[in-house]
Amino acid sequence: MGSCNPWASHRFSRRRRTDTYREEQIITTITVLVAGATGDLGQRIVRELLRRDAAVRVLTRPGSGTAHGIYGREDRVEIYEAAYTDRAALASALSGVDTVISAVSGARPVIVDAQRSLLAAAVEAGVARFIPSDYSADYRRVTPGSNRNFELRREFAAQLDAAPLRVTSVLNGAFTDMLTGQAPMILFKRRRVLFWSSPDQVLDFTTKDDVARFVALTALDEDAPRVVEIAGDRVTARSIARTMTELTETPFALQWAGTTTVLAAISRIGRHFSKDNDQAFPAWQGMQYFVSMFSGEAELQHVNNDRYGRQEWTSVRDVLEAHLKETTGDGRNRTIAHPGH
Template sequence: MTTSVLVAGATGDLGQRIVRDLLTHDTRIRVLTRPGSGTAAALYGANDRIDIVTAAYTDPAALTTAVTGTDVIVSVVSGTRPVIVDAQRALLAAAVAAGVPRFIPSDYSSDYRQIALGTNRNFELRREFAADLDAAPIKVTSVLNGAFADMLTGTAPMIAFGRRKVMYWSSADQILDFTTKDDVARVVALVALDADAPRVVEIAGDRVTARSVAQTMSELTGTPFKLQFAGTTGTLSLLAKAVRRFSKTTDAAFPAWQGMQYFVSMFSGQAQLRHVDNDRYGDYDWTSVRDVLAVHLAGQGSASPSTALK
């Protein structure tokens, strides 16, 4: 039986990957786009299995019409409060009004449920919206995957490639959860098809420590990578608050201080995944942190093929 899936945020990086994986199954996809945007049409207009529907998040009637008749809504929107809370609340209300059976929120992160108040803005926004989800008469499944492993090659300044150092806060042996965007997209597509999916599905493509990452980098490059103590998570949290106070980009989704807050959540252990269920959808060859780093180094000419692909 064909599953009808509406994807909100389908033009973003992760959203496109999720749509790609959904197309490998028996699905009919609706891509929700805002009025006046031509991006969705450019990406998906030629695919006869994808319908493009238009509605503003501020237009309840249009939004309800857009989601009516679908089996599940997959939200992949990204941003701050106007998106993660306000837009998703509107999408949730439309889903309930239209009688859509299931909703997958735009979480795709570490476990935001146990973080200390005031330590991570983006996680707190997700937790705030989660309260709405839990109170709504609709079945909800969140996918928690740790951090995106893809960020280790540049966006997340944990590995100082040029200085051959791996940064850590508080403990070099704290477990860190990482999953590639492609692996996350695969699981989200399977969750969308799984009417029996639980409230939360936790996955981790790899579970590493700063110490093991330094060892991996040493092996891949043939030169020693040393651990660099960068302070405690408490100190980093205070620094993030100070930088945020004087930042001119407080409404940006990922300013520098937000990156600091992510490291606080991860290295403090508060956001560590506790119930990883990688086998829920059968055996799968997950992409490891080593795999991600090997491909990156090979592309940069920093590791020989014989070493990088071991």
């Protein structure tokens, strides 16, 4: 890596984002190790790597049969067992590996501690490239202390930048499926779409499948820059309400839930009294994520979806439509209960 710090500004991303796609950028004759390969995103990344004929290794905990259950019959996948505290075992698993992709998920013991051990072993083994488990909105610009999970990624990023190997982070906004599950932004039964501060703040979303495809392409791209930003769709609370109205043929209204300043204060209180602070996604962390998104601090600034040529991206509308059809069969207004039910 060069002597400049790409995290100090966006100059690096701005310079590289306009590069034209070249077929020779993509090389498949490399070996990629995926950490966190038994997780939801990790499995999708492995699948995309195999589609591109890459040699794949997966890292799993000793004694865990999960990886063998998933990949045991796939002769193109090598399974290596190693604890993150076992430096020798990690180095052995990484011997001959060209690129490490981390898809681990968790709080400090995982995002900082485990990845730090993986990074040290990668350097020792002579690995050329490292893709950390970022896969988020732009955590580089958020106010310090406003988002714990972003702070952990920023802390590990400093260690990555000091390491003698090439690093590429993939930033993709939020995973789109959060709109149909864990995030209480769309109140399907009450026919409301919540927003904080402004209903017109741009929100970046990308599906896990689209992220996995792009991560695989990035792993095979010998010229990938320090940071690549993608967004499967860019929407607002207002446009989501309009989309839900069209899909259900039932009016969905915007509902102001307060300001991001108030939400940030509530999240701090929740964190103070929480007993699950070691979990990756406690309720207060979800509040912090909404603060980062609706304040605009985490909005992606240099989206480059076409780095590898034109891709098919899944829109927020696609995801919501599929969700409605899955829950009711046709996605129309009978899926929506009357307020109060």
